[in-house]
Amino acid sequence: MSDTLMTIREMCDAFEVTPRTLRFYEARELIFPQRKGQHRLYDRRDRARLTLILRGKRFGFSLEQIRQLLELYEPGGANRTQIAATIEVSRDRLADMERQYAELSIAIDDLRRQISDAEGRLAAETNEQPTG
Amino acid sequence: MSDTLMTIREMCDAFEVTPRTLRFYEARELIFPQRKGQHRLYDRRDRARLTLILRGKRFGFSLEQIRQLLELYEPGGANRTQIAATIEVSRDRLADMERQYAELSIAIDDLRRQISDAEGRLAAETNEQPTG
DNA sequence: GGGCAGGTTGACGTGAACGTAAGCAAGACG
DNA sequence: CGTCTTGCTTACGTTCACGTCAACCTGCCC
Incomplete structure (x- = not known):
């Protein structure tokens, strides 16, 4: 069940990426789907790696840094x-x-404080009579 | 003391950015240094904004998103x-x-675990006799 | 008054991470 | 049999955040 092979389209739908992105990651040697003829097939391992790739990206790492990290997981x-x-x-x-x-x-603390300050200003202004 | 005006070079040294970067941020309306003739002069406010800009960048926000956030601080x-x-x-x-x-x-937890696993493998291999 | 360091503008170049488009192959369907 | 969909490769285009370069101004020192 969990080692089901997925097509590129299924992967795209599951991870909200484009086919171009998956092929690009493969070209950069971040994932290594099998081939059935010409078609790519992604297994559990590829999905795990893609999860880590997308996570790494959210933290601002480059694909090359992520590639190095992935070696640790293999x-x-x-x-x-x-x-x-x-x-x-x-x-x-x-x-x-x-x-x-x-x-x-x-x-985060900073921003929370700024937001409540701004909310305070907003509330204050609501109770004042605007001069204009 | 804290409201000392700084030249572009002093700013670059203090924040480890290039002049190009500061002018670029200005073009994108993220900072607004005064002018003494043609030359830019950066005050405490500019420095505070630059600090927030660089922080925002480290979290992966675009300059435009950061620009919007900066409005909150003004x-x-x-x-x-x-x-x-x-x-x-x-x-x-x-x-x-x-x-x-x-x-x-x-x-972070994930990565810590992976690292100690890898360290374990390394230690284990040290104590084994490699077959080759 | 010649030169030079430091700053300015403007235009174009660059690298990362894709997007887009063109063209081909191969299986599914009526 | 045609054509539709899905996927493949190759190549060029795009966006963001700057880097690089040329050409100019401007004190300021000797």
Whole structure:
């Protein structure tokens, strides 16, 4: 059930991307759908990777950074040096995300305060008599 | 002290941007430095706005979205309708950021787990005798 | 008064991440 | 048999956020 193969159209509908996008990600070696003849078929693994890709994009990572991160999620037959390198860059990304998390917390508080200030001004103006 | 005017070069050094970037933001109406003759001079307000701009960019907002947000931080003589509209879009941005915050938390946990898994594999491999 | 550092405008170039369009193949349908 | 849909490849176009470059002004120093 969960390892159902999906066509490109099904993938597009499920993830709200275009075929162009999926082919583009494949060209950049972010996903590796099988082929049935000429047609692409996406399995559970491809869907998991696409989920991570879209998530990474929302955090502002480049496709290349995401590609490196995806290596971490593939316990394939990489050698020690490659695994260590992957861990390296992943730690960097993690640090980025932790920084972003902290800053986002501040920014959210900031924005909430600004919004309620503005709401206050709006309410005040409502009770005043405008001079014009 | 805090309302010192700064030249474009001083701004660039302070914020690690290029002159081109500052002029670009000005063209997009994100900052409004004074002019001394032809030369630009940036005050405390410009610096505050630039801080918010760069922050917004780190969260993946477009310059246009940031421009709208900046209106919220300027209690200038806008009319009720404009203030209300600004609050509207700001609430949308806030919602974006809250979503991002929640998702980021998940992604960080995810990534941490993947990294320690990979570290585990690395350690395991160190203790094994490689077949080759 | 010549030159030069620092700033200005304007036009064009660039890289990332796709969009769009043209043209072909292959299975489904009536 | 034609044509419709779906997907494929190739190639060029687009948007955003700047970078790069040319040409000009402008103090200011020697």
